[in-house]
Amino acid sequence: MIASEVNSRWKACKSPHYGCRCPNHDVPRPPNEPIEVAPQHRKFASTNEYPTVDIETDIRSSIDCLASSLSTIKHIYSEIQIVRAALQAQLQELDERQQAWERRERQTREGLTAHRSLVNPVRRLPVEILHLIFSMTLEYNEPPQSSRSRTDWSNNLKFRPFSNPLWTIELVCRNWRKVVIDHRDLWTYIVVDIIPRNIESHSYSRRLARHLSRSGSHPLRVCIGHSEAVSAKKPLPDKLFYLFLSSALRITRLDLYLSINAVASLSDGVSLGLQLFALEHLVVVGDPAHDYGTVDVRSFIDCKALREVQLYNVPCVDSTIGLPDSVRKVIVEDNTVSGVPSPDDDLDGPASDEIARLFNVAGIRHAAVDICIHRESETISPRELSLLTLDISARSGEGARAFIDSIAAPELQEFAFAFIGDEYIAGHEPLQDFASDFNDCQILVDIHSFVDRSHCSLTTLRLIDVEPNLVSLEALLSLLPGLLHFGLHQRDDLFDVVDMLCTRAPEGLYPIPGLRSLELKGDFVGWDLARLARRIGAGIPLENVLILWESPASYEKAVLDCEEVMCASKNTPEIKVRAMVV
Structure with a gap:
């Protein structure tokens, strides 16, 4: 029954209003006049006097009339009960029909949605667009960026075991599954969370093995870390090395959010046959609250393709550290300089002499270093480097001076120096001693000597929180006519x-x-x-x-x-x- 039929039947009695008003279906209305004792009879209500014969006849006539009215009312009331029951039955039937129409509406909407989905534009998306969309769902652990705030820098030190959404995307339909599996470059980023329950889980190992197999022969970016606290002295498990043995030659970037002992245990992996000859980019993020001793990355000395090395929160760079001659960019940053250290952090970060020894590769072109302290050691003769850009952040004036005095860079084009000696670190004493040490150091004079010794033609110079001694600043800028x-x-x-x-x-x-x-x-x-x-x-x-x-x-x-x-x-x-x- 369509809506027009329902409407026409409801008005079948030709009533000007909705609903029935014809005599056959009208329910009588009770009269509005009150039922009272006649005024001439009221005096008998307050006495025991019996009315006269005429008055009695009149009263009994009223009684008969009211009794007849009561009988009529009872009949009408019974009729109303019958009508009410009939209406309730009709209302129940209307409710059932309304529910039926509601079900029909839902079915119609579902059918409409199903038919529209058959011609949805997403079905016409080219494979290349789907590939781009799927690639944008991937999340990466990115190392800190010095251009961001110190709080953001510290937050980026945390390892995040992002789950790969491709495992869910492939369950949508066969077409999407085919796109996900056929485009092996989508599987080139692998995150390994080496907490004990994952290492001991066979399903986790099988998932990693499937992930590796789906990457085909594409270059790999591998990120290894732990989302929960583990023993800082615990090395990497052998099970992990065996898992990557067949794919080690495809690893071009390795991000390690691990303790120093775990990083050092990579030498065990090398002895097992884990060769990283294709490694181009190495990132090591240490934990200053639990790491002690030195980091020894001699495991990477044979990585002849290594181009970039980034060390964050590495507590102390060993003088025996070795980098291949292929390295072109080095970043050494520490939470006590670039970030916001906690009260438990050790403020003794990389020292100037250790940083200087790190630059034993003449081919380094870009460098950014944090210098925390200066230790008395033998004088290092200035070495000539091929640096194009150099960014120094210092918490120790003597440390900055010792590092600058140890190098020369004739090809240098961009130089930046920042001092944080007047910063306050939560839970530690204010670094005013470092500030006075820094002023005594006269860093502008040292930078002037470095530029003069290097005979470089700087095009970019940035000085942050450096005491601007006007004479020294003028002398420095006078050396840079091409700035x-x-x-x-x-x-x-x-x-x-x-x-x-x-x-x-x-x-x-x-x-x-x-x-x-x-x-x-x-x-x-x-x-x-x-x-x-x-x-x-x-x-x-x-x-x-x-x-x-x-x-x-x-x-x-x-x-x-x-x-x-x-x-x-x-x-x-x-x-x-x-x-x-x-």
Whole structure:
């Protein structure tokens, strides 16, 4: 029965309203007038006097009338009960039909969805698009990035045993399963969580073996770590070595989130036949709260394809460490410098002399190092390196000085130096002693000597939290006529620096007239900003200017004061300077 039929039958009695109003189906309404004793009879209600014959006849007539009405009411009431029962039966039938129509609606919607799915555009996606989508579902353990905040840096030290979603994707349909299995490059990232219950589990080992077989002959990236605390003295299990024996020659990147003893046990794997001749990228993330002693990565000395080595939280780099001549990039960073150490962490990270010995490969082109301490040792003669970029973060002024004095880099193009001596570390004493040690070290003089000794032509120089001794800074910048990018970050005001840049020469920024990018961070005032804006606007070909504040209040005041100064100055060219609060 369709809706129009239901509607027409409901109005079959030609009623102007919904529902039946015809005499055959109308339920009588009771009269509205009240039933009371007649006024002339009320006096007998309050006495025992018997009414007269005429009055009695009149009263008995009323009694007969009311009795007849009561009989009629009982009949009508019984009829109403019959109608109510019939209506309840009809309502029950209506409920059943409504439920039936609701079931039919669900079935119709399901059928509509099923038919639409048959022509869904996802069925027409090319295999290449499905492959791209599936590859984007994979998650990776990535090492810390020094460009991020210190908190993010520390958080990235944690090993995360990401589950591979491909095992679930392949269960959707045969087509998706075929795409997942046929594209073996989707299976080239393998995460191994070496907690005891996984190593002892046959199903976990079988899953790893299937994962390896599905990767075919593609290069592998293997990440090994433990999601739960394990003994720092426990080596890697032999079962793991045997599992990777047949695939070792395909491993091009190895990420190790392990204790130093576990890393050292790789030499046992080599003795079992685990050869990593194709290894190009090595990442070692140690645990400073539990690692003691030195790391010995001589197991990788025969990896002639190794190009990049990243060591994070390695407590002490052994002087006997050996890297193949193929290495081109080295990163050594520590949580006490780049991250946020916990109160349990040992603050004695890599020392300057040990870092210097690590650079025994003349072919290293890119380096980023954290220097925590300096130990008295024999003087190391400066070695000439082929570095193109060098990024140093130091917590010890003497350590930074010792490292810089031990190298020369004639091909160096980009140099960055950051000092964190005035940082406070939770649970430890403030590092004010390091700050005074750093100032006595006169690091700008040491950097000047390093640049002069190297005879390099720097194009990029960034100095972060370095005491800007104006004489030393001017002497350093004067050595770099080809400098294109200059950045200076400090916590105090930059009045002297702005004064040097804007007033020592009739035009341009002294002493770096060819500068293309300028980045300054400090406590600016409106006058400094106005002078800098006027000088930049006077025809200097700068492509990027970035001014940074730490305090929103000082930023707002400086910009307001700058606007007042600029408005008071006539014929001031317009200059667009990116200013932001960090």
